[in-house]
Amino acid sequence: MDTTMSxxxxxGLGIVSIVIMIWTIIPLLWIVxxxxxxxxxxxxxxxxxxxxxWPKDISWDNYKLIFSGGAxxxxxxxxxxxxxxxxxxxxxxxxxxxxxxxAISRLDFPGKKLxxxxxxxxxxxxxxxxxxxxxxxxxxxxxxxxxxxxxxxxLALTLPLxxxxxxxxxxxxxxxxxQAAQVDGATSWQAFVxxxxxxxxxxxxxxxxxxxxxxWNDFVFSSNLTAQNAQTVPAALNFFTGASQFxxxxxxxxxxxxxxxxxxVILVLVFQxxxxxxxxxxxxxx
Amino acid sequence: MTTVDTKPExxxxxxxxxxxxxxxERNLGWKLAGPAFVIMLLVTLYPICYAVYLSLxxxxxxxxxxRKLVWLQNYITAxxxxxxxxxxxxxxxxxxxxxxxxxxxxxxxxxxxxKVVWPRRTLRTIVLIPYAIVTVVSxxxxxxxxxxxxxxxxxxxxxxxxxxxxxxxNWFGGWFSSIVIICLSExxxxxxxxSLLLLAGLAQVDSAQEEAAKVDGATWWQRFxxxxxxxxxxxxxxxxxxxxLDAVRIYDNPYVMTGGANKTTTLSMLVGxxxxxRVEIGMGSALAVLLFVIVLIIAFIFVKLFKVDLTTSxxx
Numbered sequence: 001m002d003t004t005m006s007x008x009x010x011x012g013l014g015i016v017s018i019v020i021m022i023w024t025i026i027p028l029l030w031i032v033x034x035x036x037x038x039x040x041x042x043x044x045x046x047x048x049x050x051x052x053x054w055p056k057d058i059s060w061d062n063y064k065l066i067f068s069g070g071a072x073x074x075x076x077x078x079x080x081x082x083x084x085x086x087x088x089x090x091x092x093x094x095x096x097x098x099x100x101x102x103a104i105s106r107l108d109f110p111g112k113k114l115x116x117x118x119x120x121x122x123x124x125x126x127x128x129x130x131x132x133x134x135x136x137x138x139x140x141x142x143x144x145x146x147x148x149x150x151x152x153x154x155l156a157l158t159l160p161l162x163x164x165x166x167x168x169x170x171x172x173x174x175x176x177x178x179q180a181a182q183v184d185g186a187t188s189w190q191a192f193v194x195x196x197x198x199x200x201x202x203x204x205x206x207x208x209x210x211x212x213x214x215x216w217n218d219f220v221f222s223s224n225l226t227a228q229n230a231q232t233v234p235a236a237l238n239f240f241t242g243a244s245q246f247x248x249x250x251x252x253x254x255x256x257x258x259x260x261x262x263x264x265v266i267l268v269l270v271f272q273x274x275x276x277x278x279x280x281x282x283x284x285x286x
Numbered sequence: 287m288t289t290v291d292t293k294p295e296x297x298x299x300x301x302x303x304x305x306x307x308x309x310x311e312r313n314l315g316w317k318l319a320g321p322a323f324v325i326m327l328l329v330t331l332y333p334i335c336y337a338v339y340l341s342l343x344x345x346x347x348x349x350x351x352x353r354k355l356v357w358l359q360n361y362i363t364a365x366x367x368x369x370x371x372x373x374x375x376x377x378x379x380x381x382x383x384x385x386x387x388x389x390x391x392x393x394x395x396x397x398x399x400x401k402v403v404w405p406r407r408t409l410r411t412i413v414l415i416p417y418a419i420v421t422v423v424s425x426x427x428x429x430x431x432x433x434x435x436x437x438x439x440x441x442x443x444x445x446x447x448x449x450x451x452x453x454x455x456n457w458f459g460g461w462f463s464s465i466v467i468i469c470l471s472e473x474x475x476x477x478x479x480x481s482l483l484l485l486a487g488l489a490q491v492d493s494a495q496e497e498a499a500k501v502d503g504a505t506w507w508q509r510f511x512x513x514x515x516x517x518x519x520x521x522x523x524x525x526x527x528x529x530x531l532d533a534v535r536i537y538d539n540p541y542v543m544t545g546g547a548n549k550t551t552t553l554s555m556l557v558g559x560x561x562x563x564r565v566e567i568g569m570g571s572a573l574a575v576l577l578f579v580i581v582l583i584i585a586f587i588f589v590k591l592f593k594v595d596l597t598t599s600x601x602x
Binding site: 005009010013014016017018020021023024025027028030031034042043045050051052053093096097099100102103104107108109110111112115118119121122124125126127128129130131132133134135136137139152153155156159160163213216217219220223224233234235237238250253254257260261264265267268269272275276279280 | 308311312314315316317318319321322323325326327329330331332333334336337340347395398401402403404405407408409410411412413414415416417418419420421422423424426427428430431435436437438441442444445471474478479482483485486531534535537538541542554557558561562567570571574575577578581582585
């Protein structure tokens with residue numbers, strides 16, 4: 001179809017694409033811009049250019065505030081909690097889901113459809129509906145405001161997603177190759193390691209990224225099931241305070257927001273193709 | 287990892303041997319799939335069942351001794367309270383506005399991504415970024431952009447309308463303008479997901495059919511409604527269903543932006559305040575169950591009415 005496309009259409013589509021990209025980028029640039037404003041410049045259009053958008057003088061004060069200043073007691077631990085809780089939840093759910101998806105796509109056993117349907121239904125649950133019982137239960141068993149007390153609910157977010165996405169991936173693997181290797185004299189373990197694992201690895205990796213995004217994004221569990229000892233960054237942002245109680249912590253929040261955004265943006269830029277495949281094969285596949 | 291292979295043709299002589307083998311495969315299947323399945327049920331179904339149980343009690347955490355079984359009283363109270371219907375209305379408004387805009391915008395972006403020659407890869411990468419951004423971050427970004435003192439919306443609108451727009455317009459001063467900002471931020475964040483699903487659907491449309499329609503003299507609009515849309519119905523329905531269910535559960539966005547001021551409390555936020563701030567565990571659970579039922583009804587309507595077969599659409 002590209003050959004029939006005129007230069008005019010080509011350029012038209014190119015211009016539309018640029019408009020789409022600008023619309024996507026502005027809120028991101030804005031949060032970066034706000035994080036680089038000094039307290040004085042935050043609400044003073046004269047100290048900013050482009051209609052109060054970009055600061056005339058870039059200030060790193062907000063970053064100093066969250067890493068070594070007044071907000072660091074809140075931000076630095078929260079960043080660690082986010083990293084630990086999300087990585088652990090991702091590893092557990094992807095490991096479990098890998099076995100599950102392998103069984104679903106490779107073995108014949110009753111209940112396959114049940115597992116897939118349940119994992120889909122579970123991902124439709126309103127997350128907030130789980131908070132009330134967990135809140136009550138966690139207080140009784142002492143898991144409230146602890147890292148495991150967040151990791152467990154995060155499995156509820158990441159497991160169904162991982163099972164579903166991985167099953168879609170694994171079903172595309174040509175399993176006959178494993179048998180072919182065995183016919184050629186490889187043991188079943190060798191066949192698995194040499195043939196299946198390399199084919200499965202990209203799918204597992206992609207699922208891990210998507211699961212990590214989901215956990216990293218969570219606000220509901222973290223804000224309702226923690227106080228200070230296990231709060232992750234998204235929830236901690238809400239409890240930021242300014243330099244004094246009369247100063248809005250706008251700049252500090254934006255700096256912290258930029259810091260939590262950087263890892264995910266890097267992951268997207270590097271693994272863009274795989275993430276798209278993962279998202280779409282998990283959801284729609286013809 | 288396993289020595290069993292896919293089933294060969296079954297002959298009667300081999301049947302006995304094969305059933306042993308099938309049994310072993312069954313065992314192994316459940317051994318591998320079981321742990322994930324059991325944990326998934328424990329971490330989700332158990333809290334839901336517990337919520338249903340708790341919802342039958344008048345139970346306030348600060349006064350546990352007064353815990354009393356009241357059967358459906360919490361549900362009756364909730365459903366007859368205008369606050370519930372207000373939250374329902376707000377949630378419904380957000381769902382309808384975001385869904386319509388996202389569908390149109392998502393479809394347009396998907397079609398551009400499908401046809402565009404340059405800058406193809408950059409576009410696909412950049413469009414994906416909002417999907418990965420933490421919702422709270424995007425909510426703060428839009429909130430600060432709309433605020434009178436720190437924001438740029440009013441300044442830009444003032445310039446674009448040649449001074450007609452009031453630079454001191456308070457976006458968070460009323461219900462409607464607050465909803466507009468909440469919806470804009472939601473649309474910005476989730477349209478990429480919508481357009482990726484639609485792009486996958488577009489890829490399934492047979493280009494020969496489209497060409498044939500073109501040769502027969504069909505206009506662009508005719509080709510779009512008669513060839514493209516019917517051919518991607520499954521993807522369209524799945525995308526709509528996923529987005530509807532997500533929008534019904536909206537929480538982070540309005541929580542950060544308005545905190546529920548100006549009647550912008552959504553159903554999810556209502557559950558949160560009732561449980562955590564007011565520690566009315568019984569009432570909070572009842573509201574949670576109501577929200578869950580609403581989600582189930584929507585999913586059911588989609589699956590029945592539009593005949594979305596979700597279990598096969600996820601498999602190749």
